Amino acid sequence: MNIACGIEYDGTDYHGFQRQPRSHGATVQGVLETAIERISGAFSVVSSAGRTDAGVHASGQVINFRPQKLLRPDAWRRALNAVLPDTVVVRWVREVPETFHARFSALSRSYRYSIWNDAAPTALRSRYTLFCPRALDVALMQEACQFLLGTHDFGAFGHSPYDSDPTKPGPHHCIRTMLEARCTRDPVQPELIYCDFSANAFLTGQVRRMVGTLLLVGQKRLSVAEFAEIVRRAEKTHPGSAAPSHGLCLVRVEYPEKFGVNA
């Protein structure tokens, strides 16, 4: 039996998604595997669509696991939510074909980076937005986004996640396909700026480095042409640094229709 779940989490207190030696602190994968073991009495490995970094949130993470215990999807959802901490929630559970793998079956991932752009900070959104009091020209940021679309070497903004996997000898390429890249202000609350990206897959740290560099464009410390050149050169030596993790959220993962995962 192969079980897929939609997961929402507040990443503030987690050392990222991926399980780590206990001394490194709690991870989302760790608390999910502990919860599954408590319910089924046996350990099952949890695979995820995106291995989010420490402090990154998710509203639409997808996982799968092969439980030792037979329960209906709704019973899994209730049982998991009863034992999970409040900061990790199972939004839905579906039984999926044996061939489904949360990571390898995924067609695309979508991330949203949220910026609170106002002279004064925010109390109610500070956990999920980057506070940026400087003026930001969102139209310029949006213009720069056009140069991210399509299939490129994104080496300027990150490294392959396989680089840190001892089972995958390198070198690993940094070519990814960006399907969506957009910067917009919230129409109701214009202090909020969203940077939305969808790609077949992302490099480690890619969204946060793209946003860090787009913030320079928004502040007119980097021109759109210079941004385009940074993308084209695909070299790590450029002025953009990574935006902090708490503004980032994994919002959606798309799969082929045959798996019946996307509602």
Add this chain to the structure above:
Amino acid sequence: MNIACGIEYDGTDYHGFQRQPRSHGATVQGVLETAIERISGAFSVVSSAGRTDAGVHASGQVINFRPQKLLRPDAWRRALNAVLPDTVVVRWVREVPETFHARFSALSRSYRYSIWNDAAPTALRSRYTLFCPRALDVALMQEACQFLLGTHDFGAFGHSPYDSDPTKPGPHHCIRTMLEARCTRDPVQPELIYCDFSANAFLTGQVRRMVGTLLLVGQKRLSVAEFAEIVRRAEKTHPGSAAPSHGLCLVRVEYPEKFGVNA
């Protein structure tokens, strides 16, 4: 000099707005008065438009105070945000006419109560929404809201804030004018239901008791006609209990144009 400020706060860790003896825990008024005293070197009383209960949030609270120190509005905003905790933020500061009083000058207050209505809870919105897994018929709740509009005795849903003020001998009436009462689902995220209310003023606990009773209507445990009768009778003996405070947020306060407070 009379200074008005727009205040946003996460009420989770506060024992309400109103200052209390220190042994009762931190209040929003207390941390604001402490911050003003740290900056100006002298104590100034903070008046507020709404004395929110313990655990209630605000995105649009308005306060005023008469500082002993002369600073420009922007300097006040920066100085206050530098010394306030992250959970209380000054969104704007304006110098206002001497006759302005945050509470007595207010024409109306607007509150939003947010409900997370889904079989599964939420991790990212749990601090600011009531989790209600039962099916809710929002159309019925919206129908019931019509009976709240206009000038009524709202004694069914609360008591006068003056009842607990020893300087105001009672009895105090419970007549208020409801300008807006509306239940809607968020068009983008249909799990979110908003109950929005605007009135010239509210009784203590009124919004939370109105929402508690509307939730019975949404679950069809109370008919719209029974709800209308509860409003009409204005007696406290009815099946609705108060919804918990963490779903409630003071979102806006309106003042006469002459004060120049509403941007």
